[in-house]
Amino acid sequence: MDLPLITLLDRMNLQTESHPVCPRTLLVKGIRFLSEHTERLKKDYLYIGPAIPKRAEYERGTAALVCKLEGNPGFFAFQLSEGEEVSYIFNQAQDVLEEMNQWEEQLKELIYGQKGLQEMMQLFSKIMGNPAYLVDSSFKVLAIDQAPVLSEISAIWKHLVTYGYLSYDILDQMRRADEIRLMDSYEKAVIFHLDSFNNPFINYNLRWEGKIRGHLFIVGYFKKITPGDVAYADHLGRLVLLALEKDMKYSISRGKDYENFIHHVVSGTLREKEEIHRQLAPLMWDMEGKYCVMRYLPEEEDEIQTEVMCAELENMHSSKPVIMDGEIVTIFSLEGAKGIEKLEKLLEEFIERNGGYAGLSDEFDGFYRSAVYYRQALICLDMGRELLKKPFVSYRHYAVLHLLFMGQKNVDMKMVCDKTVFRLLDYDREHHTEYCRTLEVYIRNERNIGAAAEELYIHRNTLLYRIARLKYLTGVDLDDYQTRVRLGVSFYIVRYLIGI
The missing domain is CATH 3.30.450.40 (GAF domain)
Incomplete structure (x- = not known):
């Protein structure tokens, strides 16, 4: 190997009487004995001997250690301390160079x-x-x-x-x-x-x-x-x-300074509140503030475009986006007048422009709780892709569906449904009516006649007739709270899990 001369001198612990500035560019690949018969000093070699022959030629990049140095030889030369033996210094230099060459071989073995x-x-x-x-x-x-x-x-x-x-x-x-x-x-x-x-x-x-x-x-x-x-x-x-x-498995690309902090918080590997608070302070965020978390899966793998989308997210709202496993994880601050409803609208527009899928967590209090709500964002992302086929899913609208989605692994969800739903579905198929959808909208709007009629695009009187008729057909008691809750759950099951 070509070892910097200054490294060789340091490792030899030489005390020199004349020690000119040794540039880092001066390299040594071998040690040679310098005698009075030496005619030419070659570059990248360190010559060690009693003195420099007066008529010796030299190449640019050579160096010498001598007992006696007279004048300026035109290249880097070092005078040894009085009493230093040339043979000892020569052997010492050889030993250091050999040791460094052995290190070099080990390093190359690791690399290749x-x-x-x-x-x-x-x-x-x-x-x-x-x-x-x-x-x-x-x-x-x-x-x-x-x-x-x-x-x-x-x-x-x-x-x-x-x-x-x-x-x-x-x-x-x-x-x-x-x-x-x-x-x-x-x-x-x-x-x-x-x-x-x-x-x-x-x-x-x-x-x-x-x-x-x-x-x-x-x-x-x-x-x-x-x-x-x-x-x-x-x-x-x-x-x-x-x-x-x-070894290209080591991908080293510059990210945000806070990337690792956010990563450890949302993944749950950093849980100490005192440590989180200390690192959060420079971000100008409140430890007990209101936040939500989004995970976004871009439509295509494009490193440059992903960085552009991170910048867009950061500018659209008070947020800290980071890239994790090719996806964008973003924590949004919801302080002040920035509510989650406004954020949902902005994110829907963002995904409509850029494509892909995203899941948004509930609003939560306390930055240190980010890991819990990050899991909500992951769940929404998975439900949007696999179950709902929706590009954007906010957990607050689908929390009940998440519970049902988990429950269907162990329970036949049809047995959970209220019989009223199946009776109305059968009646609608036979008579080409819409009593089942009418009841779903009526329940979802908390029995508000005006809101339900507007969503169904029908007159209020028409809605009142339909409600009376479906009560007659099924005998359902819509004044009973537990019945309404079960009907609401039943509509989730029928729409999203059973696929009727």
Whole structure:
């Protein structure tokens, strides 16, 4: 391998009397003995000996360690401390280079054998002597060194280990301090001492097609980070990109900073109210406020279009959309005058424009309850696709149907229905009447003559006649509350589950 010279010098712990600035671009692929008979010094080799021959030629990119250095040789040369033996330094350099080559072989075996990023991070940590962390562009952990004792690390790095992502409040703090922009501005690995972190760390930006897709962190809390570590982190970062290219199951695309926070809340993996409250604060949302959750399945898999729809959802209402498994999960705030009725209308129009299916939960109090109501949204999405064939389903309109949908797995739903419904269905088929639908609309409108007649497009007197007639035919007592409840349930069963 081509090892940065500054990394080699760091690992040799050399104390030099003359130590010019060593650029990170100066590489070493081999060690050669420098004698008075050496005529030409080749690039990418480190020459070690008593002195530089006066008439020796050299190539750009060579370097030397010598006991005696006279003048400026025209290339990077380092004078050893007095008393250093050339043979000892030569063997030491050979040992370091051999060790680094062995590490390199192990890394390549992991990459080409597609052993996974986790094993790479474990090996990175051994090589660097400090823990290595790999995160995507939204600071969600892709691979992490689990070795550090949690009591020995700062709260931020501890959060990465415990929850698998960097909390949104920390990201918001970093953004306000302009630290994220500063980190993103570098093409090479850089050591950072940021106010948001207790420990110094190396950051290497993983760039893919010109965009930052993630970060490699080497955190300095077991040993001091050296310039050689920073230079070598450039090489490790390129190996990570190679590993990602070889193993496409690791998809690293930049998401919203709050994506991981929302994901953990709705999935129920983050339940501690104190932790939720802390991370929710930068979003300017009330912990005890009114919310609802939607899950939306786009009509087509199109990454760019999905991002566009996320932006549309965010702009249409106070919401936080995130992408989960190719679908859009959105939490809406219903504070103020923004009621769920208005939101339902907006979402119906959204789905009509964009296609696909969506399920919306009930309105609920308390952001920390999002996981429960997220399951409602999932249920609505499934019922809309499989049962109702409706692109948009709001749970508040179909809660009873959900119960019946679950019950039909264990019970013949016909036995639950009121006999009045079947009698009217039979009569309607035989006489071409609409008594069954008339009763359904009448019950749904809570026996309001005006509203029911308007929905049926008939005169009030016609409705009164039909009600009297169906009472005569069936003997049903519509003044009995339990009868009306059972009739309402029966109409759900007949319409959606039995398919009569």
